[in-house]
Amino acid sequence: MKYKSVLCTAPFVSVVITPERALRPCCKYSGDLGDLSKQTITEILASDVVKDLQKDMYDNKWPDRAGPVGNCEECRLAEKIHSRSIRTAYIPGGTSYFNDWRNGKIRIIEISSSNICNLSCAGCSTRFSSGWLKYAKVIEKNTDTEFYRDIIHESPIINPNNDLLIKNLSELDLTHLNRVNIKGGEPLMNTDMLVALRYFDEINILHKLEIHMDTSGAVIIDKTINETIALLCKAKRIIFGLSVDGPDEVTTYIRYSPKNMASLDNIRNFISVFEKNNITFMVSPTIMVYNIFSLDRLVEWWLYDITPSFNHLDLDIYLFNFLIGPDYLSLQALQPATISRLIDHYNNIVETKEYGHWFSHLPDALENIEYSGNKLHNQMVKYTLDMDKIKGQSIYKSIPELTNEMCYL
Numbered sequence: 001m002k003y004k005s006v007l008c009t010a011p012f013v014s015v016v017i018t019p020e021r022a023l024r025p026c027c028k029y030s031g032d033l034g035d036l037s038k039q040t041i042t043e044i045l046a047s048d049v050v051k052d053l054q055k056d057m058y059d060n061k062w063p064d065r066a067g068p069v070g071n072c073e074e075c076r077l078a079e080k081i082h083s084r085s086i087r088t089a090y091i092p093g094g095t096s097y098f099n100d101w102r103n104g105k106i107r108i109i110e111i112s113s114s115n116i117c118n119l120s121c122a123g124c125s126t127r128f129s130s131g132w133l134k135y136a137k138v139i140e141k142n143t144d145t146e147f148y149r150d151i152i153h154e155s156p157i158i159n160p161n162n163d164l165l166i167k168n169l170s171e172l173d174l175t176h177l178n179r180v181n182i183k184g185g186e187p188l189m190n191t192d193m194l195v196a197l198r199y200f201d202e203i204n205i206l207h208k209l210e211i212h213m214d215t216s217g218a219v220i221i222d223k224t225i226n227e228t229i230a231l232l233c234k235a236k237r238i239i240f241g242l243s244v245d246g247p248d249e250v251t252t253y254i255r256y257s258p259k260n261m262a263s264l265d266n267i268r269n270f271i272s273v274f275e276k277n278n279i280t281f282m283v284s285p286t287i288m289v290y291n292i293f294s295l296d297r298l299v300e301w302w303l304y305d306i307t308p309s310f311n312h313l314d315l316d317i318y319l320f321n322f323l324i325g326p327d328y329l330s331l332q333a334l335q336p337a338t339i340s341r342l343i344d345h346y347n348n349i350v351e352t353k354e355y356g357h358w359f360s361h362l363p364d365a366l367e368n369i370e371y372s373g374n375k376l377h378n379q380m381v382k383y384t385l386d387m388d389k390i391k392g393q394s395i396y397k398s399i400p401e402l403t404n405e406m407c408y409l
């Protein structure tokens with residue numbers, strides 16, 4: 001039988017457990033498929049909500065159950081900037097595509113089951129970081145701050161629930177599982193991470209799994225690390241996606257903590273803990289208004305400082321992760337003249353630097369950035385100045401290249 005193409009295979013092969021204990025098909029999907037505190041995971045996967053979403057995918061229809069904005073808007077918007085999105089990984093040729101996706105076997109599980117985190121990163125929220133809560137509580141409650149209060153929210157701290165995780169995992173047929181993504185919150189502060197690794201080892205599938213862990217690297221290594229490393233080493237492949245966003249003053253501005261936990265020195269120390277193990281470290285900045293000016297300096301740190309020090313490790317760079325939301329920190333908030341200067345800057349990098357190939361896609365991606373207008377620009381200014389006041393930071397000191405943008409239009 002000849003099958004027609006499908007919009008995305010994620011809803012057939014992948015499940016994400018969110019910090020709210022809801023189920024989603026992928027990390028970019030907006031809207032829940034079910035509530036794990038009220039339904040079993042098996043009930044959710046057999047529900048009409050999942051079947052309707054799968055039908056949309058078969059019909060090549062962008063699902064639209066999230067109100068005016070579709071459920072898959074993040075993928076749709078990412079593809080307007082450049083050719084890659086999470087969706088493109090789930091279609092033929094993509095790294096998350098499985099030829100037999102129609103049999104409905106789970107291939108990828110993402111565990112983001114707690115929001116415990118020690119950072120309060122720009123663009124993040126209390127939904128994914130307990131570190132945000134103390135700042136969320138002191139934001140002035142007026143109409144001018146409503147646009148970012150709605151996003152930062154005041155979600156409670158969600159501690160891991162090891163028993164619930166194991167109950168959910170044990171209901172699933174994991175015989176075809178290939179990959180486990182562990183995100184957060186901060187995975188290394190989430191006891192579910194170790195509990196899940198032990199479980200996969202116990203049921204004898206750990207050796208078949210790729211484990212992808214998105215970590216800030218800005219964590220205090222505790223006494224469980226030896227067991228974590230021993231278990232990780234049993235997996236087929238381990239990839240640490242390091243959330244480092246720029247040179248020191250930029251990444252500590254974005255990945256904020258009062259004690260500068262995200263400093264490049266701390267990241268270096270973090271990598272050294274794992275240096276004897278067969279782990280791929282991929283630096284994967286979230287490209288936004290704060291770090292678009294300094295991605296070349298980040299790459300220089302990675303290539304000329306980290307790589308020679310850890311030359312037996314597998315080190316990689318991923319420069320395709322453009323921030324889509326919150327939109328006031330996306331590149332669409334920058335004025336066209338700034339984007340134009342950035343295009344010149346990165347064209348020059350491509351032509352003159354030996355690492356220029358890492359940036360070959362960037363000038364075209366920047367050409368695709370459409371200025372969203374003064375309202376969004378002004379929201380970027382307002383959010384930035386308000387957060388500087390609340391967190392005790394200075395955009396002018398950390399990211400002087402943004403100074404020209406820091407005025408209301």
Ligand code: SF4
Pocket residue numbers: 008009010011025026027028029030071072073074075086087090
């Ligand atoms: S299109 Fe994107 S958001 Fe939608 S299910 Fe696929 S990967 Fe997830």
